[in-house]
Amino acid sequence: MAFLTVQVNDVEHHLDLDTRTSLLDLLRERLRLTGSKKGCDHGQCGSCTVLVDGRRVNSCLLLAVACDGSQVTTVEGLAGGDGLHPVQEAFIEQDAFQCGYCTPGQLCSVVGMLDEGGPSAITEDLSTEPVLDAAEIRERMSGNLCRCGAYVNIVAAIEQAAGVAAPVAQAEAVR
Amino acid sequence: MNRVEGRDKVTGQATYAYEYDVEGVAYAFVVQSAIAKGRIRSLDASAALTTPGVLTVLSSADRPELGDTDDPELAVFQGPEIAYHGQAVAVVVAETLEVAREAARTGVRVEYDEEPHDVRLRPDHPGLYRPKVVNPGFPSRTEKGDVEAGLADAVVTVDEVYTTPALHNNAMEPHATIAVWGPDGDLTLYDSTQGPTGHRDITARVLGLPPERVRVVSRHVGGGFGSKGTPRPQAVIAALAARAAGRPVKLTLTRHQMYDMTGYRTPTIQRVRLGADAQGRLTALDHDVAEQSSTLKEFAEQTTVVSRVMYATPALRTDHHLARLDVPTPSWMRAPGETPGMFALESAMDELAIAAGMDPIELRITNEPDAEPGSGRPYSSRNLVACLREGAHRFGWARRDPEPGIRLEGRWLVGTGVASSTYPAYRRPTSASVSVLNGDFIVRVAAVDIGTGARTALTRIAADALGASPEQVRVEIGDSDLPKATLAGGSMGTASWGTAVVRACEALLKNGGKEATADTTDEVGEAADFARHAFGAQFAEVRVHADTGEVRVSRLLGVFAAGRIIAPKLARSQFIGGMTMGLGMALMEQTITDPDFGDFLTDDLAQYHLPACADVPAIEVAWIDEEDPYLNPMGSKGIGEIGIVGTAAAIANAVHHATGHRIRHLPITPDKLLI
Numbered sequence: 098m099a100f101l102t103v104q105v106n107d108v109e110h111h112l113d114l115d116t117r118t119s120l121l122d123l124l125r126e127r128l129r130l131t132g133s134k135k136g137c138d139h140g141q142c143g144s145c146t147v148l149v150d151g152r153r154v155n156s157c158l159l160l161a162v163a164c165d166g167s168q169v170t171t172v173e174g175l176a177g178g179d180g181l182h183p184v185q186e187a188f189i190e191q192d193a194f195q196c197g198y199c200t201p202g203q204l205c206s207v208v209g210m211l212d213e214g215g216p217s218a219i220t221e222d223l224s225t226e227p228v229l230d231a232a233e234i235r236e237r238m239s240g241n242l243c244r245c246g247a248y249v250n251i252v253a254a255i256e257q258a259a260g261v262a263a264p265v266a267q268a269e270a271v272r
Numbered sequence: 273m274n275r276v277e278g279r280d281k282v283t284g285q286a287t288y289a290y291e292y293d294v295e296g297v298a299y300a301f302v303v304q305s306a307i308a309k310g311r312i313r314s315l316d317a318s319a320a321l322t323t324p325g326v327l328t329v330l331s332s333a334d335r336p337e338l339g340d341t342d343d344p345e346l347a348v349f350q351g352p353e354i355a356y357h358g359q360a361v362a363v364v365v366a367e368t369l370e371v372a373r374e375a376a377r378t379g380v381r382v383e384y385d386e387e388p389h390d391v392r393l394r395p396d397h398p399g400l401y402r403p404k405v406v407n408p409g410f411p412s413r414t415e416k417g418d419v420e421a422g423l424a425d426a427v428v429t430v431d432e433v434y435t436t437p438a439l440h441n442n443a444m445e446p447h448a449t450i451a452v453w454g455p456d457g458d459l460t461l462y463d464s465t466q467g468p469t470g471h472r473d474i475t476a477r478v479l480g481l482p483p484e485r486v487r488v489v490s491r492h493v494g495g496g497f498g499s500k501g502t503p504r505p506q507a508v509i510a511a512l513a514a515r516a517a518g519r520p521v522k523l524t525l526t527r528h529q530m531y532d533m534t535g536y537r538t539p540t541i542q543r544v545r546l547g548a549d550a551q552g553r554l555t556a557l558d559h560d561v562a563e564q565s566s567t568l569k570e571f572a573e574q575t576t577v578v579s580r581v582m583y584a585t586p587a588l589r590t591d592h593h594l595a596r597l598d599v600p601t602p603s604w605m606r607a608p609g610e611t612p613g614m615f616a617l618e619s620a621m622d623e624l625a626i627a628a629g630m631d632p633i634e635l636r637i638t639n640e641p642d643a644e645p646g647s648g649r650p651y652s653s654r655n656l657v658a659c660l661r662e663g664a665h666r667f668g669w670a671r672r673d674p675e676p677g678i679r680l681e682g683r684w685l686v687g688t689g690v691a692s693s694t695y696p697a698y699r700r701p702t703s704a705s706v707s708v709l710n711g712d713f714i715v716r717v718a719a720v721d722i723g724t725g726a727r728t729a730l731t732r733i734a735a736d737a738l739g740a741s742p743e744q745v746r747v748e749i750g751d752s753d754l755p756k757a758t759l760a761g762g763s764m765g766t767a768s769w770g771t772a773v774v775r776a777c778e779a780l781l782k783n784g785g786k787e788a789t790a791d792t793t794d795e796v797g798e799a800a801d802f803a804r805h806a807f808g809a810q811f812a813e814v815r816v817h818a819d820t821g822e823v824r825v826s827r828l829l830g831v832f833a834a835g836r837i838i839a840p841k842l843a844r845s846q847f848i849g850g851m852t853m854g855l856g857m858a859l860m861e862q863t864i865t866d867p868d869f870g871d872f873l874t875d876d877l878a879q880y881h882l883p884a885c886a887d888v889p890a891i892e893v894a895w896i897d898e899e900d901p902y903l904n905p906m907g908s909k910g911i912g913e914i915g916i917v918g919t920a921a922a923i924a925n926a927v928h929h930a931t932g933h934r935i936r937h938l939p940i941t942p943d944k945l946l947i
Contacts (some may be wrong), residue, residue: 132284198494246852
């Protein structure tokens, strides 16, 4: 057992904890913040993505004791109040989810990603700040899997939230 | 109309099976077999049982009592026999997840008498036999006309073998259950299921309980794609563990365990023989498949049934053969049958078009049937041709040069391909109720929303039937205590549930009272005899790297004819989602079986590659505004599965157009193009 202090969504918690506990299991099983999801427990799907001190991390790969003194933001705390974060609003408007299980991780990943800047693996010109176009968004969001296949709408939602473009896509009937 | 539960899902307030706050809950973790065939010689859980925090261990060493044990996948811990690698052999229950996991991994010592296993499907497997029926009840073999004569008379023929690998559903939410026994012996299961009513009935039978003593709650389900269509072993194990521990128990399978215990799509080896005359009219179609099931249960995917639906031919033979191997039991995965079957048929049609020197769209239109070829029944509606024509227009097909392997942009070879889609429009009996509360309407039906948008579609349907606004309608689903309903599967949820909701709403308007109910058993049973199918056309543009063989899909278009579309925004998402899964099937997904150890090798998301955001281009979807009076009161056909059907063939056909290489064995990985 170990003692730690961690701030989650602006609430401070003092905990005695089994040192084997991941940050994800701390959130879900001890703090009852079940918004963060367990999809693989191996850092392969991104469903558990939260922000630790502003950076997006796979919370299933992080031992909770390594977060002593950290500030953690989960999907429950993204909006910082009763309203919705612009990214959450854009996800609803663009229908950027179906089953919703990967969604909290996608949302935290987007919020973290929009703050990151810098080049990605596909950025051609490393001397200037890259433009956040659809290709850059897809590259930067590829750590968050969605089996329902909502990527097309996720990219549109991010473009909307980031103010890049994207009216709501419509599929129309013909005839 | 946006998804009605959207706000819950983006704020983390939507509660999935493992997330209910149950007082005094204990944690369970499954121990799996380390061999593929044989018997447990000894099982020693003493180390686990002496671990602080461990409450109990269940295994066949102390056989738990069950009711009906006819389903060997659900009759857990009943004996020492091992039928496949990864079969559940024990479960550890402990105060915390950490303790349960540790004790399961290190505290249960299992020794086996191992026997040689047979896990490799092959076309000459000596055990291949013809099952009596294939899923969900089709005849295994059909034949009309003289196939051999038709092939002999043909001007052009195709005779090729196509294979698809084992595929895993991989819903993002792992299969999970919380089991709570009440003081009076009633059981509540919070479970990730596609069908609360069916789950309750089956699980009650396995546990030896009357169904009214069991309640299954599944308000939100994180995807299923067929794998949650029936109860999985973890539900029974959780119930047994909770009974033994005298406490509520929660149990989730790990991603790794899901590969063994929650079903998968069988690998298929398909031979397709086509013959056509000089005008491209089919003279014969012969479609045969070899596939696998476990030694425990017969599950026969209906792979060649699509050939009974698609094209006019005077001679048609379809057949299925099954080998029973020492593998987990395969099961439903999005459009079972249609998905692998249409990869083979639509690849073969592309090959026939090339052999006949015809445009692949014109070849399909040439073979448009007047009635369903396999049955002779009239179609309730069929608009494949309209989908092909509309898609060709949108995709710019008229500009296409059919010559393969000639378009090089930088180091990328570019090509385009087309394939048809199809999926049956089923409906099953369902009950629903609607009541009036303070001017609003409460609709109740034991439907479930696995991501399809069921809540939203049923809200729309009820509002239309009542002449009310959607804001006045509240739909309650995801609970077996609600009026009984069929499952979210077979693309029949909305049609089945919607019919019951409409009838209940009509009854309410008629009786003018506070509540009305409906049961559609008679209506569904009396439906006229039509061939009811949705159709579609898919178009793909791919870029294949000339040096590395990497394939990138740069455009995808799907045009569908699926009756009336009820919730357009969500329907578009469903089609796109299916096509995205089809892209994965085409290029990356495969479950590899290890012949030496008999287990699945690619059993996590680092090795089994799902499409990621960077793999998926902008996908365009459109639909034909189809009127069909022979379906249901909404005039709708299912849309959950047709999106995946045909995508892989469209991409494979585009790869051929780009490179000149015909890839008949999925997935289309670079190694297959660098030969």
